[in-house]
Amino acid sequence: MENSDSAGDFQKMSRKTLNPGTCGKVLVTSILTLAPAVAGAGGTVYTPDPLDKIENTDTLNFILGGQVRYDSNLFRLSGSEDPEPFLGRSQKSDMIFSTNAGIRIDKPYSQQRFVIDAMVVDNRFKTYDFLDYTAFNYSAAWHYHVTPRISGILLAEQKQEQNSFAEFRETEKNVQTSNVRLFNVDGDIGGGFHALAGLLDVRARNSKQFEQVGDYQQDGFELGGKWVALSQNWISLLQRETDGEFRGRVLDPVQQLDTGFDQSETEANIYWRLTGKSTIDGKLAYVKREHDNFDDRDYSGMTGRFLYRWEITGKTSLNVSLSRNIYSYQEDENSYYIAETFSIAPVWEYSPKTTFRARYDYSDRDYRGAITAIPELRQDQLQIFQLAADWKATRNIIVTGILQRDKRSSNFEDFDYNSNSASINAQFLF
Secondary structure, rough: OOOOOOHHHHHHHHHOOOOOOOHHHHHHHHHHHHHHOOOOOOOOOOOOOEEEEHHOOOOOOEEOOOEEEEOOOOOOOOOOOHHEEEHOOOOEEEEEEEEEEEEOOOOOEEEEEEEEEEEEEEEEEEEOOOOOEEEEEEEEEEEEEEEEEEEEEEEEEEEOOOOOOOOOOOOOOOEEEEEEEEEEEEEEEOOOEEEEEEEEEEEEEEEOOOOOOOOOEEEEEEEEEEEEEEOOOEEEEEEEEEEEEEOOOOEEHHHHHOOOOEEEEEEEEEEEEEOOOOOOOEHHHHHHEEEOOOOOEEEEEEEEEEEEEEEEOOOOEEEEEEEEEEEEOOOOOOOOOEEEEEEEEEEEEEEOEEEEEEEEEEEEEEEEEEOOOOOOEEEEEEEEEEEEEEEEEEEEEEEEEEEEEEEEEEOOOOOEEEEEEEEEEEEEEO
């Protein structure tokens, strides 16, 4: 789904390499709204990377780790669905064993800074081993300065992940590879005013056919301006124009599956520190997509995000967000859906070694743009409940445990599901 505000994993990777107060964050965060979101699920609250708790200032670091995760409903089946006819067994659950190895490089040089994160993740399923896959994820950024007034970012990111079976309603392996490439320029023209420009390239491909989303490439540019206060609070206005192509798709007049589209977005952003302990991070945008051949698939509307971060005490904090996003999802019964999401995530640092986290997401999804006559349009409600704990075992080792419950209710038959999962993850950085 090409218009994701959470794009959860891309957001995490970018926040490692970008300072929230820089001009680069404006462009990167807005471009990430184009990144696909089928593989992951969740709200708009940023979930911190436990590895950031490891104090290591070396230029080059290596990472080794592993995870064991139990999922009670791997294929996101409703209670009335029996997996045995198509899986050969009635078991819905599975254990997933993941191992990872990677590197981190953070090298300042004069006015330049180079940041690289690269990770290989091997995923093995105990029961349904036909889902086994190895992912290669990376984020590479060059923060450049041509002069003290001209700076920018050259960025490349990749994320590989099994498509969520909540959306990919099949029982076969389908790994999505998502890529973001961008180049931006920030020109300080004085008085706190900045001129912004950027080029972007966003791509997604699936290892199996997934017509609802489709493999695609989206290229374009951004132009805009930004005002930065002396306090480093800022506001910006951007205009983004992109051209999209569905790769490998043949024009289908029956199902109205197009080969391309044009998209226009007008976007205002704000980052404001209200006090020494609280900030707001907001976006309000108008997006319009027009397909090359089938205007029944077109959509337009307002999107936005409001994230409030509050450092309550030195050991407790709270993130709360509201968002509205539009996602392309093409079937006979719908062309897109609107997701309105509320998220809340408290954090308690119990001790220098132990942190407890909780998170609750509620999302209402309204599916629209049916190309056939149907009795009613699809409506879903999704909830995620999560409890997590991070334990810094040693200076270089972090252990994380997570309990999570996912629930979807729908007015469409057999689209409801419940899933419980538990995982433990250990990472060693040296």
